[in-house]
Amino acid sequence: MAYGLTMKMKEFNTSSIDRRSWLKSAGLVSAASFLSGAHAAAEEKMTPAKKVRGVVFMVSDGMSPGVLSLAEAYSQLTRQRSTQWWQMLNNPSATRGLMDTASANSLVTDSAAASSAWGSGQRVNNGSINVNPDGKEITPIAALLRKKNAVIGLVTTATVTHATPAGFAASIASRSDERLIAPQYLDRVDIILGGGSGFFDAKQRSDQRDLAGDFKKSGYEVVSDRDQLLAAKGAKLLGTFAKGHLPFSLDRDHDASLAASVPSLVEMTQAALGRFLAGDKPFLLQVEGARIDHAAHLNDIGALLGDQIAFDDAVAAVLTMTAKHEDILVVVTSDHGNSNPGLNGMGDGYSESNQHFRNIARFKASHERVFGEWNAKPNGDAGTISALVAKHLGFDLKKSEAEALIAILHKENVVEWNHQLEKPEGLLGQFAGNHTGIGWTGTTHTSDPTLLSAIGPQSSRFSGIIRNSDVFGHLMEMLG
Numbered sequence: 001m002a003y004g005l006t007m008k009m010k011e012f013n014t015s016s017i018d019r020r021s022w023l024k025s026a027g028l029v030s031a032a033s034f035l036s037g038a039h040a041a042a043e044e045k046m047t048p049a050k051k052v053r054g055v056v057f058m059v060s061d062g063m064s065p066g067v068l069s070l071a072e073a074y075s076q077l078t079r080q081r082s083t084q085w086w087q088m089l090n091n092p093s094a095t096r097g098l099m100d101t102a103s104a105n106s107l108v109t110d111s112a113a114a115s116s117a118w119g120s121g122q123r124v125n126n127g128s129i130n131v132n133p134d135g136k137e138i139t140p141i142a143a144l145l146r147k148k149n150a151v152i153g154l155v156t157t158a159t160v161t162h163a164t165p166a167g168f169a170a171s172i173a174s175r176s177d178e179r180l181i182a183p184q185y186l187d188r189v190d191i192i193l194g195g196g197s198g199f200f201d202a203k204q205r206s207d208q209r210d211l212a213g214d215f216k217k218s219g220y221e222v223v224s225d226r227d228q229l230l231a232a233k234g235a236k237l238l239g240t241f242a243k244g245h246l247p248f249s250l251d252r253d254h255d256a257s258l259a260a261s262v263p264s265l266v267e268m269t270q271a272a273l274g275r276f277l278a279g280d281k282p283f284l285l286q287v288e289g290a291r292i293d294h295a296a297h298l299n300d301i302g303a304l305l306g307d308q309i310a311f312d313d314a315v316a317a318v319l320t321m322t323a324k325h326e327d328i329l330v331v332v333t334s335d336h337g338n339s340n341p342g343l344n345g346m347g348d349g350y351s352e353s354n355q356h357f358r359n360i361a362r363f364k365a366s367h368e369r370v371f372g373e374w375n376a377k378p379n380g381d382a383g384t385i386s387a388l389v390a391k392h393l394g395f396d397l398k399k400s401e402a403e404a405l406i407a408i409l410h411k412e413n414v415v416e417w418n419h420q421l422e423k424p425e426g427l428l429g430q431f432a433g434n435h436t437g438i439g440w441t442g443t444t445h446t447s448d449p450t451l452l453s454a455i456g457p458q459s460s461r462f463s464g465i466i467r468n469s470d471v472f473g474h475l476m477e478m479l480g
């Protein structure tokens with residue numbers, strides 16, 4: 001089956017030189033290694049298309065295309081520097097493309113169907129993980145590559161059994177059966193890092209199975225906090241750092257105890273990729289910034305940009321680690337859009353857009369935390385929600401806004417102009433937009449194609465418009 005593009009040898013070699021040149025300009029390799037690398041690249045002109053030993057497949061979950069430029073502006077605002085993905089798109093040796101993200105039953109995919117398309121080559125219905133519309137289980141790519149002596153890694157800020165990691169390594173009719181996904185990783189996935197400890201714990205599993213114990217017996221080092229991860233020596237790792245999803249970066253960054261106990265996406269990525277690079281086996285590593293999607297569902301621009309920046313830092317870490325490895329391909333993309341945030345023109349002649357955008361940097365907590373604290377205060381009123389918003393998000397709700405929020409929190413019937421917004425998070429997102437300039441199309445996924453970039457050997461496979469289900473064939477051709 002012809003899955004991919006017919007590659008011209010010359011394209012690879014040119015790409016190889018340009019990649020080194022760009023990495024050097026981005027400060028990712030030393031001048032000395034660049035010179036020896038350029039020499040090596042010249043010799044490679046005589047060799048056939050370069051072999052791929054490993055693929056790092058990086059997913060910013062639920063990242064609408066506009067998030068790229070919002071994150072770039074936010075990084076310039078708060079860190080006075082560019083984002084890695086923005087630079088990657090400006091690099092002539094990195095490929096650029098769009099991912100066609102539809103599922104079998106909808107133009108708008110969910111993460112389960114999207115990751116299944118990547119992980120098995122077939123579009124399935126939303127909600128299913130590698131089970132086709134006729135109910136037939138499809139073998140996921142992790143199981144196929146295991147037979148070829150490859151090692152597999154899944155790194156995420158969601159539960160490790162969430163839809164996007166599961167799409168590479170599990171088959172299940174309903175994505176919500178995470179309890180049944182967890183055992184499928186045993187001896188199929190070598191490095192598993194993220195949230196979701198509850199799905200491995202005998203006390204929290206309905207079948208009382210000591211799944212973490214089974215992983216230990218099978219040779220995995222099992223870790224549950226940041227220090228344990230950083231000290232771990234095992235080649236096989238199961239690390240779960242929260243019962244559910246890991247916290248938003250925005251909340252982690254403003255909470256010393258969370259920062260001390262929960263590793264960052266960069267740290268988890270380094271732990272996984274470092275092990276794979278040190279070995280000599282073929283590998284497939286999926287790295288997911290999962291909570292960009294959750295923040296978009298919550299219309300929470302502060303949490304969204306915090307996690308997008310954390311994902312971007314992971315991209316930078318991966319490019320640094322792989323700079324001297326000419327046999328590693330790095331792919332960066334998203335599975336679908338979500339609520340399509342954008343900066344609107346604010347004020348006369350849009351003269352106030354910049355100052356509105358700057359207000360995002362005043363957010364000190366996620367909307368999730370605002371609503372969490374609200375739920376912990378029984379008998380809260382308009383004053384209570386206004387105080388929480390002022391404390392955590394740095395702006396004052398109007399009286400009418402606070403009253404509308406209270407009505408919807410109390411599930412009273414209110415007139416909503418768009419049914420997407422008939423929930424507190426949608427309403428708060430709109431009110432926040434009066435101060436940040438950020439507007440949203442709704443609170444659910446969207447049909448937009450997503451951004452796609454790749455760098456490394458055979459990166460040309462990931463240029464132009466790629467159907468999500470074609471990714472599987474490319475991965476199998478390179479690693480299988």
Ligand SMILES: [Zn+2]
Nearest residue numbers: 062293294445
């Ligand atoms: Zn979602």
